[in-house]
Each structure stands twice: as C-alpha cells, then as structure tokens.
Amino acid sequence: MAELLIVDDESDIREFSRNFFKKRKIEVSVASGGRQALDLIAAENPALILLDVRMEEITGIEVLRELRKSNPAVKVIMVSGVEDEETIKEANALGVIGYIHKPFILEELEKIVLAQLNNCHA
Amino acid sequence: MLKIFFISTLATSVFLIALSLFAIYKNYRSGVNLSFSSTVLSGAVWLYCYSRAYQALEIQSVIFWFKLGYLGIIFIPITYFHFANILIQVKNTKWLVVLNYLVGGLLAVLLLKTNLLINGVYHYPWGNYPRAGIMHPYFLIFFLAVLNIASLQIFFKIFDKKEVITQTRKQQLIYILSAFLIVTLCCADFLPNYGIAVCPLGFIPITLFLIIICYSIVRYQLMNIKIIITRAGIFIFVYAFVLGVPVWVGFKLLGTGLWFLPISLMGFFATVGPFIYFYIQNRAENRLLKDQRRYQATLRQASAGMGRIKDLKKLLNMIVFVLTRAIQIEHALIYIYNEGQKQYVLGASKRKSGNAQFIRNIEEGSELVRYLSTNRNLIIYEEIKQKALDFKDSGLARIAQIILSLEGALVVPIFIDENLTAIIIMGKKDSEKLYSEDDLAVFSILANQTALAIENAKFYEDMQLTHEQLFQAEKMATIGTMADGLSHQINNRFHALGFIAGDALDTIHMNQKELSADQAKEVLTELERAFVRVQENVVQGGEIVQGLLKYTRKGEAGFTAVDVQAVFKSALEMAQFKIKVHELKIVREYDAATIPKIKGNFTQLQEVFFNLIDNGYDAMMQRKNEVMEASYQPTLIVRVLKEDNYAQIIFEDNGMGVKDEDMHKLFTPFFTTKLSSKKGTGLGLYVIRKIVEDNHKGKVEMSSKYMQGTQMKLRLPIAIG
Known part of the structure; x- marks a missing residue:
C-alpha cells in the first residue's frame, strides 16, 4: 500500500518528488492525470494525496468531487499556482486538509507530508 | 441720331467719372492714381459737355458747352503726359509737366475768351459740331506732340535693354502703350472740326482705352495682354462696321434725307454684330489660349x-x-x-x-x-x-x-x-x-x-494609425485573457525547478560521507539528470517568454514570404495560454511539402490565426458545454489550397455556429457573441478583416450554420519567387 499519492501532469514534479520521498522510505505512487489518480486511489488506498488543481484532462477539483463520492475520509492536500477564491472554497467544502501554493520547495513539503503521515500512523 | 450721340457720350462720361473716383479711392496718396484720375476726368469733361452741347437748342449754349468740353480735351494730353512721367519715373521732366500745364492754362484762356480755337459750329446731319478757329491747328500740333512724347517715353522704357524692369511692370507699360494706340483713333474726331463730315465716334476708343488702363493700373491685376487687345480690337472692328457702314451709306450713297435704308442696315448689323463679335473672339482666344x-x-x-x-x-x-x-x-x-x-x-x-x-x-x-x-x-x-x-x-x-x-x-x-x-x-x-x-x-x-x-x-494616415493602435490594444486585451494561462505555465516551470533542485540538494546532503566509486557514480548520475531537467525547464520557460514577446511586439512593417505552417504553429503556441488546446482535435489537411508561402506580415498573420483558433475553440466549447452530446469531439480542420496567385486558408470548426441574425454584426468592432466578456474583446473579427483585407489585400469570407459549425476562408496573396 502506498502511503503517498502524488497527482501532477508535470513529469518533473512526479519524478523528483518520488525520488525525494523514496530516500525517506516513504512509499510513493504517482499519477499524471485525474483518471489514473482515481484508479490508483481505489487500488492502493493511500494515506495522503497531493492533488494538483490545474491539469489538462480533468481538473483536481473534479477528481476531488469524484473521490468524495466513494471516499470521504482520505486526506487530500491541494497543490496549485493560480487558482481563484472559488476553487479554494470548493476544495475546503470538499474537506481537504490543506492548500499549498506553487512554487514551494521540497523541504517544506517534506515537513507537511511527514506531519500528516505521522499523524496517520499515530 | 442726335439721341444716340447724346446718350452714348453722356453714358461714357458718367462711366469715366466713376472710374476717376475709383482710382482716387484705391489710393489717394499715389501720384500715379491722382494723375490717372485727372486724365479720366478730362475725358469725362469732354464727353459730358459734348453730350450737353448735342442736346442744346440755343446756339449760345451749344457753343458754351462745346467750349467747356474742349477744356477737357486740352487737358487730356497734359494730364496723360503727367501720368506717364510719374508712372515710368522719368527724371528731370517736372519742368516739362509744369510747362504743359502752363500751356494748357494759356489754351484754356484762348478757348474761353477768344474765337481763336473754336469759332462757331458746323451743322452736320447728326447735329452740331465745333468749328476750328485760326489757332486750332497749333493746338492740334501741341495735342499730338504731347501724346506722342508720352507714348514714346513709355515705348523706350519697355524696350530699354539697360533698364531692369520687372515682368509686371513691363506688362503694365505694354497695356498703357496699347491703350494709347487705341486712343489714337479718337483723333478722327478732330476731322469734323475742319468741316469733314466724319461721324465723331471717339467715345468708343476712349472707353476702351480707359478700361485697359484701369485694368493695368488701378486694379493692379495681371491679365494676358494678348487677350484684352484682341478683344478690344475685335470689338472696335465689329462695331465700327456695325455703326460705320450705315452712316457711310447714309452719307455717300443716298445723300441726306433718305434715312430708312441706313437705319434698317444699322438695325441689321446691330443684331448680327454681337454674333460676329463672339464668333471672332472665340476663334481668336482659342488660338491664343491653346497651350493654356x-x-x-x-x-x-x-x-x-x-x-x-x-x-x-x-x-x-x-x-x-x-x-x-x-x-x-x-x-x-x-x-x-x-x-x-x-x-x-x-x-x-x-x-x-x-x-x-x-x-x-x-x-x-x-x-x-x-x-x-x-x-x-x-x-x-x-x-x-x-x-x-x-x-x-x-x-x-x-x-x-x-x-x-x-x-x-x-x-x-x-x-x-x-x-x-x-x-x-x-x-x-x-x-x-x-x-x-x-x-x-x-x-x-x-x-x-x-x-x-x-x-x-x-x-x-490617421486611420492607419488608429488601426495600428487598435490592433495593439486588441493584442493587449488578448494578453489579459492569457494572463492566467501564462502565469500557470511559468509558475509550473519555477515549481519544477524548485523540485529538481530540492531533490538534488537532498542527494548531496545525504551523501556527505566518504563514497565508494559506485556510490559516487550513482550520485553524479542523479545530479546530471537533475541538471539536464533544469536546462529543459529553463528552455521551456524561455520559449514562453519569447512567444509572448513576439506576440506583443508591434507588427513589423515589412512584408515577406511567410510560412503558413510557422504562423499556425506560433499562433497555436500563444493560444495554449488562453485555451485548452489539448481538448481540440486539430486536423491539418495540407501537404506540408507543397504549401505555398504567403506575401505577408508574420506578426499580423499570427494575430489572425490566433483569433481564428480562439474563436473556433470558444464556439466548440460552447457546443460541448451547452448541448452535451455524448459523442461530441471538438475538431478544428485547417486546409490550405492554392488558387491562382492566392492561397486559400480555411479554418473549419464544428462548434455552435452563428445564428443568422448575428451574422452581419460579426465584423463590427466590440460586438461579441461570447458569453463572458472576459473571453473576448469583440475586436477579433474586425481585426482579422482589417489585417487581411486592408493590409494584405486579401479577402475574408465566413459561412456558418447554427449548431453545425463555422468556416472561415482567408484568401491571401502567394509570395512570388
């Protein structure tokens, strides 16, 4: 079972964040789009999901809506650069635990992820 | 007959008085105008008094008016000489002028106090006329001498090679000389003074003489000398004929008493006269004015x-x-x-x-x-x-x-x-x-x-400027709509760079200890990979900025051979910042190898293509979102056909199409069917038409069916060579 799922349509983001968390012995799976993400969530039931908002195929918010139908509890952190107030409001309404604005550095992400995963394990 | 002389002479004299006053009115301080005015006045005195004399019944008053009229005649050459001397600025002739006036005064005394100049009257069929006295021939010599001296002075002035005179000046002097030659005809009026029965028609040349002088001096206006002389010449010729023939016939052929024939002849000639006059005048002027x-x-x-x-x-x-x-x-x-x-x-x-x-x-x-x-x-x-x-x-x-x-x-x-x-x-x-x-x-x-x-x-020119400003404004507005897409793209580059660097740093931190050769190689491979990715992201970011710069740059003025594919590609690159290009199926129906180059301006055409892609996208998204057909696939077909010296570029979408009632409004500036004003400036089609039709001399055609799609046809000239 993967602990962390990273959903992003940028391959560099997927590649380097996976490298980074691997070195910390955190199981990471990645998805390049919303459909793949929903499949992976169903299959692997990750403890934490990092979900990019703006993606080509379907948006992060659409993925979140879909996800909440079957899985209201899974922890989701939205990752976004330029989204407006409405998107943030909707994300909060759909019960995300956080909303991080791009760009940010891996160390920050590490703190947040570790805190959430430890929380889980505790 | 009496009446004719009376009215003609009186009318001429009134006209002369008016002319004289006009000359003074034009410039009363000018010696030229004053002396001219007195010449005219002398003529007026002559004609006015003669007209009174023609009308007078008592022999005493006939003689009185004739003598008074002669006073005017005496001063005509004197004032004319005076005028000519001032006009051509002859030096050291003041005494001559004064002498002339003294002689004039003497003659006036002789005229009024004695019968030496005028001695009674002749009775002619047309009326009375003064009879020359003993001294009259001397007066006549004086009269002719003064006139001729004045005219010779002018003549020499005109043709003096040493003297530098302006063209206008020369022209004026030619007028005066010509006028004098016409006035010489008046001398015929002296003949009846000596009992020779010639009808005194002097008022005709004198009128012409004064009109010409008046034109050249008082009005100071230039005219073609040839024309006025020709006109005057023809006038005299025709009217001398009209009036002269009947009178001559009346005298010589029929004797006195039979007036019916000459009067009817006069009537006939007076009727025909103007036609002859205008005919000859027209012919003459056509010749003179041919070049002109x-x-x-x-x-x-x-x-x-x-x-x-x-x-x-x-x-x-x-x-x-x-x-x-x-x-x-x-x-x-x-x-x-x-x-x-x-x-x-x-x-x-x-x-x-x-x-x-x-x-x-x-x-x-x-x-x-x-x-x-x-x-x-x-x-x-x-x-x-x-x-x-x-x-x-x-x-x-x-x-x-x-x-x-x-x-x-x-x-x-x-x-x-x-x-x-x-x-x-x-x-x-x-x-x-x-x-x-x-x-x-x-x-x-x-x-x-x-x-x-x-x-x-x-x-x-202003319009062109306004158009350029409009294009620029439209672009800027379009960039506004791209801001979101652009920042997203740029932000993603930074974000990726941050992750790549973060992971590389992490690798370095974790491998601070002594490394085996294999470990070191592994770390280096990892770092190499990271830097390759850094470069890639930098290039991508740079491309975004370059595209934006290219797009916002003011259109280069020049027209070159433009590659249609390159334009389409760059337009699509820009479009991705505004629209989700990946949602469209783009079908390129052209042969990349044979596609012709267009004679055009790259930046402007990029703008056209961008707008077409953007419009097509919006129409297709509207259909997708509003109609919700299950199998709907937004498709943009781009065709390029060759047609004589033109390339036919067709953008065909399967979007909403345009309702018939909106069709005619589409090319109007600031009209938009797009639901959100955020999406469109309303200038797109207007700009497309301006660029294609005005700047590229091409043609834009649009056909659309509601709920089926829109086809935009661009006809653009192919670059030669």
Missing part, C-alpha cells in the same frame, strides 16, 4: 486623380510633379503644416534644373504664413513686390523677400476649413510668361482639390 487650355485640362485631370492617392508623401510628390510638368515651370515646392513641429515642413519639391536647396521649414509665425492666413488668396511675387514699393510697406517687403528666397513667382495657399494646411510655391514659367487671370482661376480650383486630397490622405 491644354495644361488647364491636364491640371483638372490631375486634381481629379489626386483624391485617389492615400499616401500623403506620394500625393505631395504628385502635386509638384504635375505642376512642373503641366504648366512647364522651373520648380514647385509644397510645404505642409506639421502639428507636432508647429511649422510648415517641405513635403515635396521638384525642379527642372540645378539642385539648389530650399529651406526645410517655414515658421508658423512667419509673415508669409500670417499674410496668407489673413488674405486667403494667391500671392503673385511681382505684385507683392510692387505693392511693397508703392506703399513702402516693410511687412510686404519681407514677404516678398521670403518668396524670393524660394524663387517663387506664385504662392498658392491651401486651406482645410479655416486652417492654412499647405503652401505651394511655384517658380517662373519656362516661357517667362506671366501667370494669367485664367491660370489663377485654375489654381484656385486646384487649391481646393488639393486641400480635399490632402485632407483625405491625412485622414487615411
């Missing part, structure tokens, strides 16, 4: 063609070219008002020989500009120079100086509304002839036409 009419026709054609030239610089060049060619003048310059510089700038110049440089600018405050603005009329150099001398006006002298520095013979102001917009300077005619009255009339028309053409060209 030819170039006037050219000018008229040119002025009609001017309105079609939209480029101001070209227009100005055409004006000076036409002027120098059609009128055959040395050179022509045109200065046009520049609002920025607040002065008149040399817009175009043309000269036949030499390459003298003319001043580039005429200041707005210069005397020439002020004079033209106030008088709103043409300036003839010779005329203004003469006026400056006559009135001792330093302002006019300075204007003359400016015109001289431009080697101008004629200055034509061009007004648009109330503003002096341009100044045309015209040099001397190659033939050295003066500009005639008819020329000036044509130039006035030309000036109006030029004003319209300049206004037209200026308007078009």
Whole structure:
C-alpha cells in the first residue's frame, strides 16, 4: 500500500518528488492525470494525496468531487499556482486538509507530508 | 441720331467719372492714381459737355458747352503726359509737366475768351459740331506732340535693354502703350472740326482705352495682354462696321434725307454684330489660349486623380510633379503644416534644373504664413513686390523677400476649413510668361482639390494609425485573457525547478560521507539528470517568454514570404495560454511539402490565426458545454489550397455556429457573441478583416450554420519567387 499519492501532469514534479520521498522510505505512487489518480486511489488506498488543481484532462477539483463520492475520509492536500477564491472554497467544502501554493520547495513539503503521515500512523 | 450721340457720350462720361473716383479711392496718396484720375476726368469733361452741347437748342449754349468740353480735351494730353512721367519715373521732366500745364492754362484762356480755337459750329446731319478757329491747328500740333512724347517715353522704357524692369511692370507699360494706340483713333474726331463730315465716334476708343488702363493700373491685376487687345480690337472692328457702314451709306450713297435704308442696315448689323463679335473672339482666344487650355485640362485631370492617392508623401510628390510638368515651370515646392513641429515642413519639391536647396521649414509665425492666413488668396511675387514699393510697406517687403528666397513667382495657399494646411510655391514659367487671370482661376480650383486630397490622405494616415493602435490594444486585451494561462505555465516551470533542485540538494546532503566509486557514480548520475531537467525547464520557460514577446511586439512593417505552417504553429503556441488546446482535435489537411508561402506580415498573420483558433475553440466549447452530446469531439480542420496567385486558408470548426441574425454584426468592432466578456474583446473579427483585407489585400469570407459549425476562408496573396 502506498502511503503517498502524488497527482501532477508535470513529469518533473512526479519524478523528483518520488525520488525525494523514496530516500525517506516513504512509499510513493504517482499519477499524471485525474483518471489514473482515481484508479490508483481505489487500488492502493493511500494515506495522503497531493492533488494538483490545474491539469489538462480533468481538473483536481473534479477528481476531488469524484473521490468524495466513494471516499470521504482520505486526506487530500491541494497543490496549485493560480487558482481563484472559488476553487479554494470548493476544495475546503470538499474537506481537504490543506492548500499549498506553487512554487514551494521540497523541504517544506517534506515537513507537511511527514506531519500528516505521522499523524496517520499515530 | 442726335439721341444716340447724346446718350452714348453722356453714358461714357458718367462711366469715366466713376472710374476717376475709383482710382482716387484705391489710393489717394499715389501720384500715379491722382494723375490717372485727372486724365479720366478730362475725358469725362469732354464727353459730358459734348453730350450737353448735342442736346442744346440755343446756339449760345451749344457753343458754351462745346467750349467747356474742349477744356477737357486740352487737358487730356497734359494730364496723360503727367501720368506717364510719374508712372515710368522719368527724371528731370517736372519742368516739362509744369510747362504743359502752363500751356494748357494759356489754351484754356484762348478757348474761353477768344474765337481763336473754336469759332462757331458746323451743322452736320447728326447735329452740331465745333468749328476750328485760326489757332486750332497749333493746338492740334501741341495735342499730338504731347501724346506722342508720352507714348514714346513709355515705348523706350519697355524696350530699354539697360533698364531692369520687372515682368509686371513691363506688362503694365505694354497695356498703357496699347491703350494709347487705341486712343489714337479718337483723333478722327478732330476731322469734323475742319468741316469733314466724319461721324465723331471717339467715345468708343476712349472707353476702351480707359478700361485697359484701369485694368493695368488701378486694379493692379495681371491679365494676358494678348487677350484684352484682341478683344478690344475685335470689338472696335465689329462695331465700327456695325455703326460705320450705315452712316457711310447714309452719307455717300443716298445723300441726306433718305434715312430708312441706313437705319434698317444699322438695325441689321446691330443684331448680327454681337454674333460676329463672339464668333471672332472665340476663334481668336482659342488660338491664343491653346497651350493654356491644354495644361488647364491636364491640371483638372490631375486634381481629379489626386483624391485617389492615400499616401500623403506620394500625393505631395504628385502635386509638384504635375505642376512642373503641366504648366512647364522651373520648380514647385509644397510645404505642409506639421502639428507636432508647429511649422510648415517641405513635403515635396521638384525642379527642372540645378539642385539648389530650399529651406526645410517655414515658421508658423512667419509673415508669409500670417499674410496668407489673413488674405486667403494667391500671392503673385511681382505684385507683392510692387505693392511693397508703392506703399513702402516693410511687412510686404519681407514677404516678398521670403518668396524670393524660394524663387517663387506664385504662392498658392491651401486651406482645410479655416486652417492654412499647405503652401505651394511655384517658380517662373519656362516661357517667362506671366501667370494669367485664367491660370489663377485654375489654381484656385486646384487649391481646393488639393486641400480635399490632402485632407483625405491625412485622414487615411490617421486611420492607419488608429488601426495600428487598435490592433495593439486588441493584442493587449488578448494578453489579459492569457494572463492566467501564462502565469500557470511559468509558475509550473519555477515549481519544477524548485523540485529538481530540492531533490538534488537532498542527494548531496545525504551523501556527505566518504563514497565508494559506485556510490559516487550513482550520485553524479542523479545530479546530471537533475541538471539536464533544469536546462529543459529553463528552455521551456524561455520559449514562453519569447512567444509572448513576439506576440506583443508591434507588427513589423515589412512584408515577406511567410510560412503558413510557422504562423499556425506560433499562433497555436500563444493560444495554449488562453485555451485548452489539448481538448481540440486539430486536423491539418495540407501537404506540408507543397504549401505555398504567403506575401505577408508574420506578426499580423499570427494575430489572425490566433483569433481564428480562439474563436473556433470558444464556439466548440460552447457546443460541448451547452448541448452535451455524448459523442461530441471538438475538431478544428485547417486546409490550405492554392488558387491562382492566392492561397486559400480555411479554418473549419464544428462548434455552435452563428445564428443568422448575428451574422452581419460579426465584423463590427466590440460586438461579441461570447458569453463572458472576459473571453473576448469583440475586436477579433474586425481585426482579422482589417489585417487581411486592408493590409494584405486579401479577402475574408465566413459561412456558418447554427449548431453545425463555422468556416472561415482567408484568401491571401502567394509570395512570388
């Protein structure tokens, strides 16, 4: 079972964040789009999901809506650069635990992820 | 008969009095005008008194009026001599003038107090006429001598090689001399004084004489001497015939008493006279004015063609070219008002020989500009120079100086509304002839036409400018709609860079200890991979910025052979910042190898393609979101066909299409069917049409079916070679 799922349509983001968390012995799976993400969530039931908002195929918010139908509890952190107030409001309404604005550095992400995963394990 | 003489002489005298007063009114301080006025007045006295004498019944009063009239006759040569001497500025002849007046005074005394000059009257069939006295032949000699001396003075002045006189001056003197030759005919009126029964028709030449003089001196206006002389000559010839033949017939053939035939002859000739007169005049003028009419026709054609030239610089060049060619003048310059510089700038110049440089600018405050603005009329150099001398006006002298520095013979102001917009300077005619009255009339028309053409060209230039500003504004507005997409893309580059660097740093931190060769190699491979990715992201970010810069850059003016595919590619790159290009299926129905290049402007065409992609996308998204067809696949087909020298570029979408009622509004600026004003500026199609049709001389055609899709056809010229 993967602990962390990273959903992003940028391959560099997927590649380097996976490298980074691997070195910390955190199981990471990645998805390049919303459909793949929903499949992976169903299959692997990750403890934490990092979900990019703006993606080509379907948006992060659409993925979140879909996800909440079957899985209201899974922890989701939205990752976004330029989204407006409405998107943030909707994300909060759909019960995300956080909303991080791009760009940010891996160390920050590490703190947040570790805190959430430890929380889980505790 | 009595009545005819009475009325003609009286009318002529009244006319002369008016003329005399007019000369004084024009400039009462000028000696030329005063002496001229007294000459005219002398003539008036003669004719007025004679008319009274013709009418008088008592022999005493007949003689009284004739003598009084003779007083006028005596002073005609004296005042004329005086006038001629002032006019041509003969030095050291004042005593002669004074002597003349003294002789005149003496003659007046002899006339009034004795019968030596006039001794009773003759009775002629047409009426009474004064009989010459013993001294009359001496008077006649004096009369003719003074007139001839005056005329010879003028004659020598005209043809004096040593004397430098202006063209206008020369022309005036020729008028006076010609007028004198006409007035010589009056001398025939002395014949009845000696009992020779010649009808005294002197009032006819004297009238013509004074009209000509009046024209050249008082009005100070230039006219073609040939015309007036011809007209006068024909007039005298025809009317001498009309009036003379019947009178001659009356006297010589029928004797006194049978008046019916001569009077009916007179009636006949008087009726036919004007027709003969106009016929001969027309023929004569056509011959004299052949050249002039030819170039006037050219000018008229040119002025009609001017309105079609939209480029101001070209227009100005055409004006000076036409002027120098059609009128055959040395050179022509045109200065046009520049609002920025607040002065008149040399817009175009043309000269036949030499390459003298003319001043580039005429200041707005210069005397020439002020004079033209106030008088709103043409300036003839010779005329203004003469006026400056006559009135001792330093302002006019300075204007003359400016015109001289431009080697101008004629200055034509061009007004648009109330503003002096341009100044045309015209040099001397190659033939050295003066500009005639008819020329000036044509130039006035030309000036109006030029004003319209300049206004037209200026308007078009402003329009072009407005269009460019509009295109730019439209682009900026479009960039506004791209801001979101652009920041997302750029942000993602930074974000990725941050992750790549973060992971690389992490690798370095974790491998601070001594590494085995294999470990070291592994770390280096990892770092290498990271830096490759850094480079990739930097290149991508750079491309975004480059695309944006290219797009916002003001359209380069030049037209080159443009690759349609490259335009489409760059338009698509820009479009991705605004729209989700990946949602579209783009079908390229053209053969990449044979696709023709277009004669066009890359930036402008990119803008056109961008708008077409953008519009197609919006229409397709609208259909997708509103109609919700399950199997709907937004598809944009791009076709390129070759058709003679044109490329047919077709963008076909399967979007919402346009309702028929909206079709005609689509190319209107600021009209948009797009639901959200955020999406569109309403300028897209307007800009497309302007760019394709105005700038590229192509054609935009649109056909659309509601709920089926839209097809945009661009017809653009293929680059040759």
